[in-house]
Amino acid sequence: MIPGISITEVLTLSSILFFIGVYGFMTRTNLISVLISVELILNASVINFVMINKYLFPELLQGVVYSIFIIAVAAAETALAVAIIFNLYKQVSSVAVRETETMKY
Amino acid sequence: MNIGYLLLVPLIPLLVFLLLGVFNKRITPAVSGLIGVAGLAVSTGLSYYAAFQYFFVAAKVEGAYQAFVLKGVWMRFTETLHIDMGLLIDPISVMMLVVVSTISLMVHIYSRGYMKGDAGYTRFFAFLSLFTFSMYGLVLATNLFQIYIFWELVGVSSFLLIGYYYTKHSAVAAAKKAFIVTRFADFGFLIGILIIGFYTGTFDFESLNDPQGPAILHWASTSFMGLSAISWALILMFMGGAGKSALFPLHIWLPDAMEGPTPVSALIHAATMVVAGVYLVARLFPLYFFVDEGFVLQIVAYVGAFSSLFAAIIAITQTDIKRILAFSTMSQIGFMMMALGVSGFAGHEGIGYMASMFHLFTHAMFKALLFLGAGSVIHAVHSNNLLQMGGLRNYMPITNITFLIAALAIAGVPPLAGFWSKDEILVAAFAASPLIYGIGVVVAGLTAFYMFRLYFGIFWGKETRYAHAPHESPLSMTGPLLVLAVLSAVVGFIPFSQFVAADRIGFVAQLHWELAGVAVAVGLLGIGLAWRFYKTENALAGRFAQGFGPLYTWASHKFYLDELYLFVTRQLIFKRISAPIAYIDKKWVDGSMEGIGNKTVLIASKIKGLQSGRLQDYAFAFIGGVVLLALVFVYLWTL
Numbered sequence: 001m002i003p004g005i006s007i008t009e010v011l012t013l014s015s016i017l018f019f020i021g022v023y024g025f026m027t028r029t030n031l032i033s034v035l036i037s038v039e040l041i042l043n044a045s046v047i048n049f050v051m052i053n054k055y056l057f058p059e060l061l062q063g064v065v066y067s068i069f070i071i072a073v074a075a076a077e078t079a080l081a082v083a084i085i086f087n088l089y090k091q092v093s094s095v096a097v098r099e100t101e102t103m104k105y
Numbered sequence: 106m107n108i109g110y111l112l113l114v115p116l117i118p119l120l121v122f123l124l125l126g127v128f129n130k131r132i133t134p135a136v137s138g139l140i141g142v143a144g145l146a147v148s149t150g151l152s153y154y155a156a157f158q159y160f161f162v163a164a165k166v167e168g169a170y171q172a173f174v175l176k177g178v179w180m181r182f183t184e185t186l187h188i189d190m191g192l193l194i195d196p197i198s199v200m201m202l203v204v205v206s207t208i209s210l211m212v213h214i215y216s217r218g219y220m221k222g223d224a225g226y227t228r229f230f231a232f233l234s235l236f237t238f239s240m241y242g243l244v245l246a247t248n249l250f251q252i253y254i255f256w257e258l259v260g261v262s263s264f265l266l267i268g269y270y271y272t273k274h275s276a277v278a279a280a281k282k283a284f285i286v287t288r289f290a291d292f293g294f295l296i297g298i299l300i301i302g303f304y305t306g307t308f309d310f311e312s313l314n315d316p317q318g319p320a321i322l323h324w325a326s327t328s329f330m331g332l333s334a335i336s337w338a339l340i341l342m343f344m345g346g347a348g349k350s351a352l353f354p355l356h357i358w359l360p361d362a363m364e365g366p367t368p369v370s371a372l373i374h375a376a377t378m379v380v381a382g383v384y385l386v387a388r389l390f391p392l393y394f395f396v397d398e399g400f401v402l403q404i405v406a407y408v409g410a411f412s413s414l415f416a417a418i419i420a421i422t423q424t425d426i427k428r429i430l431a432f433s434t435m436s437q438i439g440f441m442m443m444a445l446g447v448s449g450f451a452g453h454e455g456i457g458y459m460a461s462m463f464h465l466f467t468h469a470m471f472k473a474l475l476f477l478g479a480g481s482v483i484h485a486v487h488s489n490n491l492l493q494m495g496g497l498r499n500y501m502p503i504t505n506i507t508f509l510i511a512a513l514a515i516a517g518v519p520p521l522a523g524f525w526s527k528d529e530i531l532v533a534a535f536a537a538s539p540l541i542y543g544i545g546v547v548v549a550g551l552t553a554f555y556m557f558r559l560y561f562g563i564f565w566g567k568e569t570r571y572a573h574a575p576h577e578s579p580l581s582m583t584g585p586l587l588v589l590a591v592l593s594a595v596v597g598f599i600p601f602s603q604f605v606a607a608d609r610i611g612f613v614a615q616l617h618w619e620l621a622g623v624a625v626a627v628g629l630l631g632i633g634l635a636w637r638f639y640k641t642e643n644a645l646a647g648r649f650a651q652g653f654g655p656l657y658t659w660a661s662h663k664f665y666l667d668e669l670y671l672f673v674t675r676q677l678i679f680k681r682i683s684a685p686i687a688y689i690d691k692k693w694v695d696g697s698m699e700g701i702g703n704k705t706v707l708i709a710s711k712i713k714g715l716q717s718g719r720l721q722d723y724a725f726a727f728i729g730g731v732v733l734l735a736l737v738f739v740y741l742w743t744l
Contacts, residue, residue, distance in 0.1 A: 022728060026721045034720075101718040 002054075010051040018044035031085050031095045035078065042074045106163040108173045108194050111155055114148045114202065115241035118234040121145075125231035134226040138217040141230035145213050145237060149206035159199045160604055169609040170196050172311060176247045185306045193247040193310060196605040197387055197462055201244040204469045205377050207592070209237045211585035212372040215477050218581030219368055219484060229269060229366070236262035240377050244384070248308040249298045252385065256294070256349070259378045260287050266373060267365040279361035286358040290348020297341030304334050314391040324396040336397040343386060343405055350382025351435045352442060353412040357667055359435055363427040363489075367480030370427060375434050375476050376469035383441045383465055390458055390607055394450050406446020406537070410544045413439025415664070417551035421558065422650075422661035424491045426479050429559050430472070433515070436548060437468050443545065444530040447537030448607065455607035456614065457537070460529030463601040467522035470596055471514040474589035478508035481582055482563055485575035491559065495566035495642075500575040503583045505564045507590040512560045514593045516553035517628040519621075525597035528621045535620055549624050553631030561639035 017040055024037030046067040053063025085095055092099045121144035125137050132140070163171070176191025213233060220229050239258035246252035261284075268280030302308055304327055305320040313320045320335065327334040344355075351359035362374050373379070386393060386405060393402050413436045420432035441461045448457025481504045486494055498505045514521035517528070527549060534542040577583065602614035638646040650657045659665070 026725050026728075097720060100720060 007051065007055045010047065010055075014044045014047040014051070017047065029097050031088070031097055031100075034097060035081050035085070038081075039074060039078065042070060046070050106158060106173050106194070108155070108175050108192055110151060111192050111194065111245070112175075114151050114155075114206075115238050115245065117144045117148045118238035118241065122231050122234040122238060125227050125234065129227050129231065132227055134221075137227040137230050138213075141234055142210070142213045142217065144234065145206070145210050148237070148241070149210045152202040152206040155194070156199050156203050159194060159196075170604075170611075171609075174247055174311060183306075186302060186308070188250040188308060189248050190251055191247040192245045194245070196609060197384065198244050200462060200466060200605055201384060202241070204466055205237065205240050205244060208372055208376040208469055208473045209233070209240075211473065211477070211589055212368045215371075215480070215582050215585040216366075216368040218579045219480055220366065225269065229266075232262060232265045232269070233369075233372070236266065236373060236378070240381075243381060246310075248310055249301060249313075250308050252388070253291075253294065253298055256345070256381065257291065259373075259381065260284065260291070260349070263287075263362070263373050263378055266369040267362045269365055269369065273364070275361075276364040279358075279364040283358035283362045286355055287348045290355050291345050293341040293348075294345025297338040297345065300334060300338035300341070304338070310388060313389065316391055316395065320392060321395045332400065333397050335392070336401050339389070339393055339396060339401045340404065342389070343382075343401065343408075346382030346385045347408060348382070349385075350379050350438045350442070351412075352382070352408055352439060353415050354666065356412065356416065356435050357670055360428045360431045360663070363425070363431050367427065367476060367483060370431070371473045371476030371480065374431065375472040379434060379438060380441065380465050380469070383438060383445065383461060386442065386445050387458065387462060390445070390448075391450070393445075394448075394607070402446045402448070404446075406443050406541060409439045409442025409444075409446055410541050411439070412436070413443060413548045414544050414551075415439075417548045417555065418660050419663050420555040421551065422657060425489045426482070426491050426494075426559060426563065427476075427489055429491070429555060430475055430479060433475075433552065433556065434472055436552060437464070437472065437515070440527070440530055440545070440548065441465055441468070443541060444533050447533050447541060451608045452610070453612045453614075455612075456529060456602070457533035458607040459602045459605055459614070460526060460533050462605045464523075464526035464530055466599075466601070467514070467526045467593070467596055470589055471511040471521075471523060471593040474507060474511040474586060474593055475515070477582070477586055477589065478504050478511060481578045481586065482508075484578055484582070486571065487573075491562045493569065494563045495569040496564070497575060498564040501564075501577045503577055503586060507583075507586040508560060508564065510590045511593055512556045516556055516632060517549055517624055518632075519625060520594075520597060522593050522595070522597035524621075524625070526601075528616065528624055529602075529614060531620050531624050532617050546623060546627055550627040550631040553628040554635050557632045557635030558639050561635055565640050567642040 021037045021040030021042075021044060024040065025034055028034050028037060049063040049067045049070070053060065057063075088100065089095055121141055125132065125140065159170070159173075163173075165171070172193060172195040174191060174193050176189040176193075178187050179190040181187040213230070216229065216233065220226055223229065236259060239255050239262055242255035243252055243259055246255060264280050264284040267283050268277050270276045298308065301313070301320075305313065307313060307320070312318050315321065324333045324335045329337055346352075348355040359374060359379065363370055365374070393399065393405070416432040416435035416439060420429050420436065423429045423432060441464050444457040444461035444464065446457070448459075448461070449455055450458075481501065482494065482497060483489060485497070485501060485504075488494070510521065514523040517524045519525075531542065531545050531549070534545045600614070603611040606612060638649065662668075
């Protein structure tokens with residue numbers, strides 16, 4: 001319980017963060033920006049985990065533990081994604097999303 | 106009598122076939138010939154041993170030879186109906202074992218000389234072994250399906266060997282023709298087998314042939330268009346036999362089959378495979394005899410008699426020496442069928458059956474000898490054409506003598522083999538019907554005439570000048586000729602009727618001097634005419650032929666049967682039936698299938714743009730879908 005702040009406000013915050021992430025994921029033309037957007041989405045879910053744990057089951061810690069897992073996984077995923085982007089850059093000398101379109105039918 | 110060792114008889118040639126076939130390129134010709142001969146020699150020894158054991162050691166029960174069966178179920182349909190694989194040892198199968206072994210061994214030895222230096226030497230021996238294996242299997246079969254399987258196998262071996270010179274167009278066409286014609290006939294055989302299986306519930310020879318068995322006792326219980334259903338099956342099976350045995354009107358493949366190497370003609374198309382049809386009818390003889398009071402046997406008799414006369418007339422006019430022998434084979438097989446057709450069952454009445462088997466036996470010896478002799482001549486002269494030969498007696502004494510013995514044997518001159526068996530056939534025919542007896546006598550005369558026309562044409566006649574002086578063949582070829590000549594001379598003295606008879610009991614055959622006298626007189630007349638016409642070059646034969654006018658032309662074109670078949674197949678079947686069917690198949694059946702395929706491709710190329718490869722399009726579709734589903738579940742899915 002955080003005095004003066006209701007769960008609705010927190011969830012609104014995380015929703016806004018989530019949709020900013022989604023919007024960025026779909027509209028950015030730069031792969032790095034797309035990666036940052038994915039991080040935003042993940043962070044929105046981390047906020048949800050922590051706050052819902054805090055408001056609904058204050059005596060338990062699962063939500064908090066999960067959020068640490070998510071941060072760890074996100075770090076690993078970022079490392080991987082950056083590695084992919086590096087390799088892609090070596091191939092096409094660009095990090096634009098458009099350059100990855102060749103993998104189709 | 107323990108018959109387990111007889112399994113080796115067919116298995117050794119099979120093994121040789123596999124060995125020579127698999128290591129075709131690695132085995133030198135000399136070795137492969139030796140392997141083939143050695144393998145077959147073992148089989149032959151076992152066959153002779155079995156024949157000795159069967160006829161002289163194993164005791165008769167109640168005066169009759171017993172059948173020994175060794176078999177295992179191979180494929181089971183119902184409790185009673187199943188296909189077995191095994192060996193059936195009875196008088197005719199033992200006799201056939203001896204025939205096949207003897208002829209095949211002689212032909213193997215002969216081929217070592219005849220095929221020397223041929224590029225496909227090992228392949229040739231492999232195919233010969235395959236054929237011998239199949240023929241043994243056919244002879245020893247215990248039931249209809251087993252005989253059918255090996256029946257097709259000998260057909261394939263025959264196809265392979267006729268088409269042995271596969272770069273020669275005529276050989277390939279002949280192989281194809283032989284295969285298609287016999288296969289067409291075998292279709293009838295297969296349907297016959299299925300009908301028998303359906304109505305009697307068994308394929309087994311022993312139970313089908315048992316005179317007290319259900320197949321024979323209850324033949325009248327099913328009828329179809331005035332005949333017993335079993336009779337129809339027997340007619341269809343006879344059609345298969347007629348195809349294999351080159352009876353009219355399914356004989357057209359046999360003359361063309363002479364495109365194969367001559368030893369093959371001797372083995373397959375004279376002595377063994379072509380008598381498979383006779384063997385089949387003999388194998389089912391009790392069934393043929395008892396069902397519908399032997400109605401089908403009359404068909405067999407008349408088809409046999411007609412084929413015999415028909416082929417003998419054509420043989421007179423041919424000039425290719427192998428074709429003359431081919432028509433002669435057809436004629437003699439017709440003789441055997443005729444004898445089967447007029448035969449009774451028990452005791453002396455079964456003389457036709459015994460005569461047929463006897464003639465099969467003797468004919469195998471002297472006809473193989475004739476073919477091998479012809480091969481020896483062809484080997485020396487490098488031609489098949491009778492008109493290019495003459496005077497060869499000076500160059501090839503052994504071939505000359507052996508060929509003469511064979512010709513005398515087939516002409517029925519006593520005391521050679523053909524005399525005895527032909528006499529028995531004529532006795533049987535005389536007892537049955539004057540028409541058939543008359544045909545038999547005429548054919549006997551014609552046989553003597555065309556055979557000596559051939560003999561005088563090759564070894565006497567005009568003194569032809571040859572490009573290379575002909576020389577006698579090597580020992581590997583003359584050896585078998587001499588052996589077969591001895592056999593052709595003496596096998597007639599075997600008291601055959603005591604060993605092979607329809608009821609397996611046997612009887613003592615007597616020589617009927619009046620009938621034998623007529624046959625010999627007619628035979629000598631034929632020989633005399635041939636002597637007058639062909640021994641020295643003269644114009645008599647030509648004038649004589651002209652006397653027949655159109656009949657001669659007709660016969661020399663084999664009565665235009667080939668042309669008729671070609672007309673029916675090419676003009677009627679191909680153009681009027683096959684071509685429209687092909688059109689429907691291509692345009693409609695294939696068309697609809699191809700249409701489906703084409704449409705699928707078309708649609709696919711239209712919608713493939715959806716898979717754009719753009720990461721963000723996919724993400725958009727994904728999130729759009731999630732949102733849509735969320736909306737549906739929240740607002741519309743109200744339970």
